[in-house]
Structure formats: C-alpha cells, structure tokens
Amino acid sequence: MPISTQFADLVDRAEAHPARDRATIEARLRQQIAVLRDDARLPQDRLAQEALLLATKADIQGELDRLRAHIAAARKLIEGGGAVGRRLDFLSQEFNREANTLCSKANAVELTAIGLDLKAVIDQLREQIQNVE
Template identity: 50%
Template structure:
C-alpha cells in the first residue's frame, strides 16, 4: 500500500470526568518529524503515543494534539476551584507590584487554567489505556486517509508512465528515418562547402556527427527507468524517496535526449517527456 504524507484524523472519547480528544494531521517532510501538543496532565502519555505512531509511519511532519476537556463531564455542575483562584489573585498582585507594566490574566485565561474546575484531583495516570486506545483508533483513520490519497497519486503516476511509454513508442521507429534524411542533407551541405574535398572525408565527418546525435541509448534507459517506476509502485510501501531519485534519472535522460536532438520530432518528444516527469515529481513529493 502506497501512502501520501498528507492526512488528517480526529477521535474523541467520553469518560466519566470529561472528554479525551486526539487529533492527527500531517504534511510533507523529508523525514519523520513529530510535533506534540499535549495537555500538561497527560504529558506522560507523549512517549507511548509517539512510539505507537512511529511503528506505523515512515515520513511526514506529524502534528499530534492530545487534550482532556473536563468541562464536558457528565452532567456535573462546574465549580470553580476557590483555593486556586485565590492563589492566582495573590500571585497576580505580587507580579503587578514587581512589574507594573505586566498585563493581568484575562477571565478566559483564568477559566482555562489547569485545575480551575477541580480536575486536578483526577488520576490522569489511570487514563493511559484510554489514551492509547483512542490513539489506535485515530491512527487507523489517519493511515486510511493517507492510503486513499496515496492510491490516487499512484494512479496519476501510472498514467504519466503509460503516456511517456506512448511517446517513446511513437517516436522511436521514426528516428532512424528522419536522422538519415538529416544526415543526407548534412552530407550534401558539406560537399558544397568543402568543394574539392573527397567523399570519404565527408562521410567520416557525417559518421562522427551521426554518433553524437544517436539517441537509441537514451530511449533504452528511459524505458528501463519507467519499468523500475512501475515495479516500485506495484511493490508499494514507503517509496517516495526511491521514486524521487528515479525522477532525477528520467529527467537526466530527457535532458540528454533534448541536447542530442538534431530533428524536430526528437525535440518535441523530449519536451513532452520533461513536462510529464515534472508532473510526476510534484506528486511524488507527497508520497511517504
């Protein structure tokens, strides 16, 4: 299965004292790069969740948000922690005396302060199994979205590979004929330019030039690289880096094809090949 590095999933779980929520989203990255935003009371779960994700993911910048919303507790009337509120007031007074220009805490900041509604008495360590179960559910949805996107990208790349094969297949049989016609024109021009030069010398010059514009080797390598692209796509897995390397090789052959071209047909084919290679490369940047 080929996966995109772009994905999103969010899962919630209602508990007796509130609601757990875990959100996963990812974008492209050269490596596997985690960014965790975890509620302070759940900080101990960061490493287990990280290990769970790393076992399934290979590349991408992964952002994981884990939170516990105590305000969503079942039917409980919210009660402000008076002791904590008084402590914040006293601390705020001391800060104002020392730093008169410091901005005071807003009502919103006070209400969102950890423990303001009494959840400080909750045993968050006991939430470990619930957090891991929630993380597994989110990871399943997350990998499914990446897999669906990866399947679309794989189909697009396969279409471009088939189109490139069609270009090579159409132009290859015509190359000997058009190159022969070009070489005959070149031979005649050399004869006219050299005047009394022997025909053997002209043929020698034409033969040297014919070697320089021979593109059979480039076409063969193009087909070989396209075979490898198809093989990697069928094998699946984390293949983004390998495919990106192959795009470099395909582009190198297309550039050589263009530089050696002495006829319009080959030049046009090289331009179309480079366009499709660039289209594939842009999409491959999204693959894991």
C-alpha cells in the same frame, strides 16, 4: 492516464518517429555533406568519417532503452508499495537526464517536442512524489 503510461506512450512515439528512419537520416546527412563539399572542398573520406560521427552522436536508442528501464523500475516500485518516495525521486532525476539528452540529440523538431513532453510528465511525477514523501 497514469504517468507511467504517459511515459511509455511518449517513448513509443519517439521510437517510432520517422526522423529516426535510417533512410531519412542518410538523406539528411547526404544533403548536409553536399553543402559542406561544395563550400569547404573537404576530402570525401573525411566527410564520410564526420558523417559517421554525427550519425552516432545523434542516435537516441540508448536514451530510449534507459527510459524504458526507468519506467519498468518505477512501476515495480509503485507496485511493491512501502516507502518509495526517495527512490521515485531518484528515478525522476534519471528520467530528466535521459529526456534532456534526447532533446539535445534530437534530429527533428518533433523529437524535441516529445522530449519536452517527457519533461512535463517528469514534473508531474515530481509533484506527486512530493505528496508521497
């Protein structure tokens, strides 16, 4: 399977993962808030603010969008031919940044695993780029 297809498949899996479902995220946050409320006796409005901040920070849609844009750019470079080694190397660095951020924001072990799989494919891409240069 071509690397660009592997990237696209992994991004699709991350995007479709049930842990990204709004109801799942809300249920997990409610559970965490209940524990905090019992332990810390924090005001309800403060807990709601913190929950919103956590939900916003955990959103990986931006990373998925950028990964898709990088996939499209890599395909365009490869299809265009010519001296693409350095440009692909730069794109591989961008892929790696997004995969790292996806892993750090992941709210489920399975999403982290997808991020790690992305990193493995990125390493394969880098090996191939070395052969092109």
